[in-house]
Amino acid sequence: MKSLLLAMAVAGGAVLAVQPPIEQALTAMGPEPDAHSVWTGPVVRSLSVGFSDVLADLYWLRAVQCYGRQKIDGTYGSFADLEPLLQTAAALDPRFEMVYRYGAVFLSEPTPVGAGKPKAGVALLKQGADANPLNWRLRQEEGLFTFFYLNDPLGAAEILKSASLIPDAPFWMNSLAAQILSNGGEIEAALQMWTILYERSEPGLLRDNAASQVRVAQNRLLAKRLQEKVKAYREKSGDQTSSLERLKELGVIETFVDLVGVPFEFDAAQGVVRVSRESSLWRR
């Protein structure tokens, strides 16, 4: 009995002691080429022997894990496995709406939030919208993502128009398209559309993302307004004051910090006001 207890104590200590060096050794080997070792889409589907839906769920879970793990580990920019995992989940269950919608956010958002692959994100939405021709929401998001992430107002408007033709599509879809065309690329349009997306998405990650995008757009809008005021003041007074702080003291602008309290950057030579990289609302 005594020797057994002793063995337990020694072995238990060893179990705990040997874990950190294992973790170190594994970290030193670099991130794992996860999904590359897994066959993608069609192969898995043909091997799924009738369980493609379950497999799709598993792949989806794996994609979420992969996304979450890399965010937690801080190994940004190595979201390489995300796309094949999402593609496979979509191939296994083409009507799995969340795969396209969430997947597009994961892929499109610039690092460190996402993989920074907006083309892949929009392509995934297009694939989903093509596979589900009656789903106006997927087509709508394809349009919006084309606008937000690819900066292609013409293409976006086209897609939104085709979305408005889908039965049950909401009435405002057409006006959304028109709006994009009228002031393409403008921050106001982006703010409006993110606000719509925020109001119409279910609580959860998509809604949270829309909410933070609304804040980002509001923040940019604030910077734009400040810039306009500074420009008008300079033209009127000829004063070339180079500090936003000073301009505030002069009463030209109401604030020199953004919505989260980080001072804006001011390029005095060009007269441009920018969101600081220090700010959590900064986006590329």
Add this chain to the structure above:
Amino acid sequence: MSALRRVWAVAYNTHLESVRQRLFLGLLVVALLLMSSALVLKDISVHQDLKILMDIGLGSAEFFGTLIALFLGSDLVSRDVERRTLHLLLVKPLSRTEFIFGRYLGLCSTLATCTVLLALGLAMALWAAHGVFSLGLLKAFYSIFLQLALTGVVGAFLSCLGSRPLALMGSTIICILGRMSDVLKNASLVLEGFPDWLGQALYRVLPNFQIFDLKSRAVYGDEIPTALLSYLTMYDIAYSVFLLALAAIAFRNRDLK
């Protein structure tokens, strides 16, 4: 010395059991199928036949091995209790601790044979497809064996405490949890109200099967440091000794009906 001899006798007998029950014959069939698939895959996989072969070879070793480890492990002691074969053994100068360790060593030798058989199958399949069985693959197979031994010890531990179905269910659940250990580790970041200390404790205490997964690294030819393998071996041995000693304590005063 005589204690070692008794442990060895029990281990050998356990190994013999799987030989006589044609376990390896079934695995040989799997290995043969693997080899013949090499010939087919070549034509349909667009130059990916070697990669797919290695994926199948390593994957099937881990998959079948885990099944075998779960089933044999959870039967290891409980079946002898339930069938009363133990009544003939534990009245001989064999202590219950010796019996448990012997049974587990026998299981390990069975699992090692399984791994070797499937590794040989893959080696021959690769040979048929003009590929090479690399040192990395050998290391990956070794790591799979360590993983199987760890799966087996969980089953063996539970089989000392309860009936066969309970041991099988319990070890399967622990096996699944241990394959999601990083999820446990980070659970507090995702689940609101899930205490961080609990996640960390579970992560440290439950067997971590994820650290043994070197399959894709081997397939892509990443360098697998020998130091890592030695650490993994130490982890395996320490974990096994801990669980077996705990099992022996729990089994010490169990009534054999």
Add this chain to the structure above:
Amino acid sequence: MPSECLSASDVFKTQKTPFSRRPGFKVGPLNLRMAQGEIVGLLGANGAGKTTALKLLMGLLVPDSGSIELVGFKSSNIEWRSRVGYLPEQPAFYEYLTGREFLHFAAELFGIASSTSRSRSASLLEKVGLAASADRRIRTYSKGMQQRLGIAQALLNEPRLLVLDEPMSGLDPMGRRFVRDLMLELRSQGCSILFSTHVIPDAEFVCDRIALMRMGTLLAVGTLDELLGIPSQFEVTCTRNAGTERETFPVAKDQLPEAIAKLLAQGAHLVSVSPLRASVEDLLAPARVPVA
């Protein structure tokens, strides 16, 4: 008592079914002492607790209280196991082994050198009548053959104490006789034997002493005479006229020699003379139990 080879004092055990509210089956108090070279039969009806009692002695069940000593060792010191042989009720083997392999395996556990193990296994297999099927898998053995193998493995270490749980069960009449003869032979070599049975003649035939069990309790331990009393009358059966007439009558103990001489002189054939007393069955029957 000279050189005691088994002693159990105040051993108690309650066997409870887990997750059940019913009171468990109680065994005890068990108080039993055995001398070297003695055969004791543990006699009781089905469910009397014989097997439980033997398992307690063999350490397979852990007693709630009491102390057990076997061949001079406390039961906690497993040294005793190398000098004791045990045959469980309906022994279960690793069926993928052959009979010979099982004996070799058991010999390994006893720490018997492999050359000794080979010769001893062979002679034991011969002795229990399994020589011809020694190399067949145990799976193919009949119940009686498994019982014989069980006896062989219990004798492998040349035990000083042999504990047999229902050794005759599953055996044909030839087999029963073989076991009885074997027990007598082992006793003559100084081995003590404790065996359980519910078949009274088996016990009466070979036992030096009988231990009676009922409902988990050891009622009485003693020789047949002690348990049943020394008979004062005998029952004499004889035939006359070449077996055509048959006669049975009681005779007092002190008149027995005369009565027999007289019968023989009359040309009668003596068939049997048996003591007239309460049988063991009477003792086991619940109504007439003389509680010890």
